[in-house]
Amino acid sequence: MTRRRGSESATGPVLGRALQILGAFSASCPEMTLSELSRRSGLPVSTVHRMLGELIAWGALERGDKGCYRVGLRLWEVAALAPRGQGLRERALPFLEDLSQITRENVQLAVREGTEVVFVERIAGSGAVPVLTRVGGRFALTATGVGLVLLAHAPDEVQEQALAGPFERFTPCTVTDPRELRRMLAEARTHGYAVSDRQVTMDALSVAAPVHGRGGGVIAAVSLVVRHGSTSAHALARLVCTSARATSRAMITSQV
Amino acid sequence: MTRRRGSESATGPVLGRALQILGAFSASCPEMTLSELSRRSGLPVSTVHRMLGELIAWGALERGDKGCYRVGLRLWEVAALAPRGQGLRERALPFLEDLSQITRENVQLAVREGTEVVFVERIAGSGAVPVLTRVGGRFALTATGVGLVLLAHAPDEVQEQALAGPFERFTPCTVTDPRELRRMLAEARTHGYAVSDRQVTMDALSVAAPVHGRGGGVIAAVSLVVRHGSTSAHALARLVCTSARATSRAMITSQV
Numbered sequence: 001m002t003r004r005r006g007s008e009s010a011t012g013p014v015l016g017r018a019l020q021i022l023g024a025f026s027a028s029c030p031e032m033t034l035s036e037l038s039r040r041s042g043l044p045v046s047t048v049h050r051m052l053g054e055l056i057a058w059g060a061l062e063r064g065d066k067g068c069y070r071v072g073l074r075l076w077e078v079a080a081l082a083p084r085g086q087g088l089r090e091r092a093l094p095f096l097e098d099l100s101q102i103t104r105e106n107v108q109l110a111v112r113e114g115t116e117v118v119f120v121e122r123i124a125g126s127g128a129v130p131v132l133t134r135v136g137g138r139f140a141l142t143a144t145g146v147g148l149v150l151l152a153h154a155p156d157e158v159q160e161q162a163l164a165g166p167f168e169r170f171t172p173c174t175v176t177d178p179r180e181l182r183r184m185l186a187e188a189r190t191h192g193y194a195v196s197d198r199q200v201t202m203d204a205l206s207v208a209a210p211v212h213g214r215g216g217g218v219i220a221a222v223s224l225v226v227r228h229g230s231t232s233a234h235a236l237a238r239l240v241c242t243s244a245r246a247t248s249r250a251m252i253t254s255q256v
Numbered sequence: 257m258t259r260r261r262g263s264e265s266a267t268g269p270v271l272g273r274a275l276q277i278l279g280a281f282s283a284s285c286p287e288m289t290l291s292e293l294s295r296r297s298g299l300p301v302s303t304v305h306r307m308l309g310e311l312i313a314w315g316a317l318e319r320g321d322k323g324c325y326r327v328g329l330r331l332w333e334v335a336a337l338a339p340r341g342q343g344l345r346e347r348a349l350p351f352l353e354d355l356s357q358i359t360r361e362n363v364q365l366a367v368r369e370g371t372e373v374v375f376v377e378r379i380a381g382s383g384a385v386p387v388l389t390r391v392g393g394r395f396a397l398t399a400t401g402v403g404l405v406l407l408a409h410a411p412d413e414v415q416e417q418a419l420a421g422p423f424e425r426f427t428p429c430t431v432t433d434p435r436e437l438r439r440m441l442a443e444a445r446t447h448g449y450a451v452s453d454r455q456v457t458m459d460a461l462s463v464a465a466p467v468h469g470r471g472g473g474v475i476a477a478v479s480l481v482v483r484h485g486s487t488s489a490h491a492l493a494r495l496v497c498t499s500a501r502a503t504s505r506a507m508i509t510s511q512v
Binding site: 014015016018019022023025026027030031051054055058059060062064065070071072073074075076077078079080081082083084085086087090093094097101111113118123124135136138215 | 270271272274275278279281282283286287307310311314315316318320321326327328329330331332333334335336337338339340341342343346349350353357367369374379380391392394471
C-alpha cells in the first residue's frame with residue numbers, strides 16, 4: 001500500500017514539473033538560460049537542472065549556440081503528428097495557398113481550444129496588411145473572424161463562458177457587448193461566415209468561414225484578412241466560403 | 257544522502273516513461289487506444305493509464321472522437337517554438353513558395369539530426385512526381401539530395417559514422433559504396449549542390465543546396481524533386497542554389 005501511494009505521489013510532481021518547463025517557452029522567450037527557465041517555470045534552478053539532462057537526451061529540448069535552451073527538433077517531430085495541428089494544416093494547405101495566390105492577402109487557418117483561438121497556419125500576402133497573429137499563437141474568440149465562426153458553432157457552455165467576459169479591447173471597434181456579440185454569432189450561423197471589422201487592428205477587416213470535419217461538426221475556420229476599406233466583406237465572403245467548403249470536402253477522407 | 261538518491265531515481269523513470277509514451281506516436285500510429293499505447297511504448301497498461309491523466313490535462317495528448325489518444329494541440333503549440341522546426345520553416349517558407357510556384361515541382365526543406373535527415377517543410381507540386389517524405393519524417397542522409405548536402409557539411413565524425421553504413425537500398429540506383437559516396441560529398445562541396453538520381457524512387461531526381469545560418473555554418477538544405485528524365489540536374493541546380501542563397505540571406509536576421 002505504501003509503495004503504491006509513494007509511486008503515485010512520485011509520478012505527479014515530476015511529470016508536472018517537466019511540463020512546467022516545456023510550458024515556460026513562449027513566442028517572446030523561445031530561448032532561455034537556466035536561470036531564465038527557472039524563473040519562468042517557477043521551479044528552483046536545481047530542479048530544472050536535474051530535468052534538463054533527460055529532456056535534452058530525448059530531444060524535447062536542445063542547446064542553442066549561446067548555451068541557451070530551446071525547444072528541440074524531436075519534440076517538434078512528435079508534435080507534427082497532432083491531428084488538429086499539423087494534420088489539419090497539411091490537408092488544408094493546398095486550398096489556403098490557392099486563396100493566397102488568388103487574393104495576395106493574408107490567409108489564416110485556426111481551431112478552437114477552450115475559449116481561445118489557436119492559429120494553425122498563416123500565409124502572409126505580399127504587401128498585405130500586417131496582422132498580429134502567428135502560427136501556434138492564441139487569441140480571444142470574440143475579436144477575430146475565425147474566433148467568431150468557431151464560437152458560433154461551439155457548445156452552449158463554451159459560448160456562455162466566452163460571452164461572460166471579460167473582453168480585451170484591442171481597438172475602439174472591438175465589440176465587448178455580449179448582446180451585440182450574440183447577434184454576430186447568430187449572423188455567422190445564418191450567413192455561413194463571420195466578419196471582424198477593425199476589431200483587432202484599425203486597418204484590418206477579416207472574413208472567416210467554417211471548415212467541417214467528417215462527423216459534420218465545425219473543426220476549424222479559415223479567414224482572409226485585408227486592409228479595411230480595400231474591398232467589401234461580402235465580396236470576400238464568397239471567396240472564403242468557397243475555399244472553406246473545398247477544405248471541408250478534403251477533410252472527409254482525413255482523420256481530423 | 258538517501259533522500260537525494262531517492263529523488264534522483266524518482267525523477268528518472270517517471271519522466272523517461274512520459275517521454276516513452278510521447279515517442280510511441282508515429283506517422284503510421286498517430287492515434288492509439290490505451291492498449292496500443294501500452295504495447296508501442298513498452299510500458300504496462302497501468303503505468304500508461306496513470307500518466308495519461310496528467311498528459312491530457314496539460315494538453316500534451318488529447319482524446320479523439322473514437323476514444324483514442326492522439327498528440328495534443330498544446331504540445332503542438334509549444335513545439336511550434338522550436339527554432340530548427342517551425343522557426344526555420346516560417347523564415348524559409350516565402351522562398352520555398354516562390355520555388356514551388358515557378359517550377360510546380362516538389363520543394364523540400366530539411367535539417368540534419370544525428371545521421372538522419374528530418375523534413376521540416378514539403379510543398380507538393382500539382383502533378384509533380386510522388387515523393388516518400390513527409391513533414392516531421394526522417395530519412396537516411398546518404399540517399400536524398402538534402403541528406404547529401406547536409407552530410408557534406410557535417411562534422412567529420414558524423415560523416416564517418418554515416419559512411420560506415422549499413423545503407424538501406426531503396427532502388428537499384430541507391431549508392432551504397434562508401435568510396436562513391438565520399439566522391440559525391442566532395443562534389444557537393446565543390447559545386448554547391450548535391451544530386452540524388454533515382455536513389456529513393458526510380459522515377460525521381462532530386463537536386464539540393466545548402467542554407468547557411470548566421471554563423472556561416474550549414475543549418476538546412478532545400479531541394480527540388482522532379483520526375484527523372486524531365487529536366488537536367490544542372491538546370492535545376494541553378495534554381496535551387498538561387499533559392500537557397502536567398503533563404504540564407506533571410507536567416508541572417510533570424511535566431512535560427
